[in-house]
Amino acid sequence: MGxxxxxxxxxxDTMWRSTEMMAAEITRxxxxxGVEVRLFNLRNSDWSEIIKEIVDSRVIVVGSPALNMGMYPTVGGFLTFLRGIRPPNKKAAAFGSYGWGKxxxxxxxxxxxNMRFEVLPSLEIKYVPGEEELKKML
Ligand SMILES: Cc1cc2nc3c(=O)[nH]c(=O)nc-3n(C[C@H](O)[C@H](O)[C@H](O)COP(=O)(O)O)c2cc1C
Structure with a gap:
């Protein structure tokens, strides 16, 4: 492992772009x-390319809208894909937009x-993040 x-x-991934707005702000x-960072939408990215970037990264940040009390299927699929890699010694954080029950x-x-990441505090925002909420992500 590199x-x-x-x-x-x-x-x-995102349905209506709230999680995308959060992703863009977190990346900014x-x-x-001064940390090098790359942003990927799971819907239009090559997952092998993302895995390569993750192997090279100290931190991975994963975002998903809430869907039926869980995560969006592409995000679940990607984490299943990542599980096979078992990336060692990395930190990870989750974020996403939700509507009611998270x-x-x-x-x-x-x-x-379960993948033994050191999991950092997560961030959830109800529906579309407001300007103040977006600022907090910087
Ligand atoms: C089919 C469907 C199921 C949903 N299930 C949940 C849920 O279980 N819990 C919740 O808090 N929000 C749920 N939501 C609301 C979304 O998480 C919410 O609209 C969120 O802002 C979408 O983020 P996005 O703009 O990044 O797609 C659901 C939305 C849809 C369309």
């Missing part, structure tokens, strides 16, 4: 700290813990 650089990878926040972040945290 030596992890001072680098982060942000991956997400990481970059503003569920995605809890499910992502559980998967990430």
């Amino acid at each position: 030596e992890a650089k001072r680098k982060a990878t942000v991956v997400f 926040g990481i970059a503003s700290k 569920g995605a972040v809890k499910a992502m945290d559980k998967e990430l813990e």
Whole structure:
């Protein structure tokens, strides 16, 4: 497994773009700290390419909207894909938009813990993030 650089990878999927807005702001926040960061929408990215970036990163940030008390299927699929890689010594954090009962972040945290990531505090926002909420992500 490659030596992890001072680098982060942000991956997400979204239905109506709230989680995408959060992903963009989180990416901007990481970059503003001088850390190299790449952002991937799972819907239009090559997952093998994302895995390569993750192997190279110290931190992975995963975003999903809440869907039926869980995470979006592509995000669940991607974490299943990642499980086979068992990336060692990395930190991970989950984020996402929800509407009522939440569920995605809890499910992502559980998967990430099972993969032995050091799981950092998560971030959930109800529906579309407001300007103040977006600022908090920087
Ligand atoms: C089919 C469907 C199921 C949903 N299930 C949940 C749920 O279980 N819990 C919840 O908090 N929100 C649920 N939502 C609401 C979305 O999580 C919410 O609209 C969120 O803002 C979508 O984020 P996005 O804009 O990134 O797609 C559901 C939405 C849809 C369309």
